[in-house]
Every structure is written in C-alpha cells, then in structure tokens.
Amino acid sequence: MTAARHRWGPKTAFLNKSERVCARCGLVKVTRHDGGATVISWVEYWRDCQRLAYRNTPPCPGARGAGEP
Numbered sequence: 001m002t003a004a005r006h007r008w009g010p011k012t013a014f015l016n017k018s019e020r021v022c023a024r025c026g027l028v029k030v031t032r033h034d035g036g037a038t039v040i041s042w043v044e045y046w047r048d049c050q051r052l053a054y055r056n057t058p059p060c061p062g063a064r065g066a067g068e069p
C-alpha cells in the first residue's frame with residue numbers, strides 16, 4: 001500500500017512507439033518497438049521533455065497542480 005501507482009491514460013500509438021501519460025503526475029511512459037525481423041521493445045520514461053534514467057517504473061509522486069486526488 002506504500003508504492004504509488006501511476007494512473008495511465010489511454011495509449012497513443014505512433015509508428016514505432018506508443019505513449020501513455022499518467023493522469024496524476026504527468027509522467028510519460030513511452031514504449032518503443034523497433035520494427036524488423038526481431039521485434040525489440042523497450043520502455044522509456046519522460047517528464048518535462050526530459051528522459052528519466054529509470055530502468056523500472058518510477059513511483060508516482062501524486063497529483064501535481066490541478067490533478068485528480
């Protein structure tokens with residue numbers, strides 16, 4: 001009950017990636033997939049147009065500004 005979970009919004013699909021935005025803190029989870037014979041996918045986390053150095057999902061700090069409670 002201590003780990004804050006992100007509230008991911010609907011997935012937005014692009015050609016080689018998809019994005020989901022946390023409705024609480026605005027974190028962007030980008031799932032990239034490299035098209036090719038072998039499909040490779042990896043996840044990046046972005047906030048304020050900067051890529052975060054997390055390899056796993058960072059905790060959700062909660063609502064910022066006028067977010068949901």
Ligand SMILES: [Zn+2]
Nearest residue numbers: 006022025060
């Ligand atoms: Zn969040």
